[in-house]
Amino acid sequence: MESPLPDLVAKIDSYREEVIAFETQLTKIPALGPENGGDGERDKAEYVTTWVNQYLRPDDLQEYRAPDERVSYGYRPNLVATFCGNTPTSFKKNTKGKSGRTVWIMTHLDVVPPGDLSKWTGDPWTVRVVDGKLIGRGVEDNQQGLTSSVFAVKAYRDLDLIPQHNVGLVFVSDEETGSKHGIQYLLKQHRQLFGRDDLIIIPDAGDTKGTMIEVAEKSILWLKFHTKGKQTHGSAPEHGHNAHKAASHLAVRLDALYKKFGKRDPMFSPPISTFEPTKREANVPNVNTIPGEDVMYFDCRILPNYKIAEVMKTIKALVKEVEKKFKVRIKISFAQHDQAAPPTSPEAPVVQAIIRAMKELRGRRPKPMGIGGGTVAAYFRRAGIPAAVWGTMAETAHSPDEYCLIKNILDDAKIFAHIFSQKL
């Protein structure tokens, strides 16, 4: 059989005006979570549902409602649309797309608030088309990936082609504010949706050329050190215990973590774990008082092969030494800690599928990479399902005058269409 790719590519290129119209409609419906002062994603989910039913004719479309009292209608919508593929395994299944390997593309419905309106050059909720760009809140994060995913499927539908494998489109809520009512809910309550052999693509981050595939993250450890000594006059340090001095010694000693946890992993940039003192709270207002209290913070980004617990053990030992030497008490508390999910292997089918499509369509070989911490892909990885974050992005998410290139929407749709056609 001849490759359907040239037809798919041409079809996707013909969607330019439809893509603009779709993005414009999505942007008109601000989907803000309650933490961001909004009433959730329902209206946007309804628009997407209608559109998907009309243009994509899914074999199945379900809405999974995560209860949330904070929005007026009491739930956060999560949409799952599935399309049957061509493989023998998927012929066996019912029309619901529940068995056989599925290629999933997951995007999120919610957006972040526009922020300072004076920094925008127009209304954030009205898409403007300027020099091949769409400008508006959400056009890139995450409507770009969402739009690419639906138009990739549309090309198959319009050409009467059947993808090699089942295809699933997931549109989740609550990504910007913790995912508890989004992908975390789906993975907890409807884990059976996703198989271990499935491919999960999350087009929610990437570089301007699409040459980075995010497959791993560092653990995040934010620590607060509250040192209590004894305040005294600046001229009589012997009457007090200088909390500032003790904490400063601690900050320097903690530099030893770089050596102790010094493994390198070239997949990450920088390729090492980092342990940096960051914020320091104001102490005494005048120069001639020795402070009795000090509060400082560390931001540590730790390679996934180390456990946060082992790092903490070392930190606690160093803290003990400083306490003893300077006669202070140091209380450690977590401002945030998140053990990194196990990385997705660079050999995983989802990574290889993206690389194949990129090589064939763009003549580039993207690199699997790790990032400094925290993406939604981690929830899949923790559930034992390899997931890759990939996209070709202008990288303007959350900024005023957020924009995306129309070309990137179309070109990424072609990559998805290519993946749908691969024998995995």
Ligand SMILES: [Zn+2]
């Ligand atoms: Zn996003």
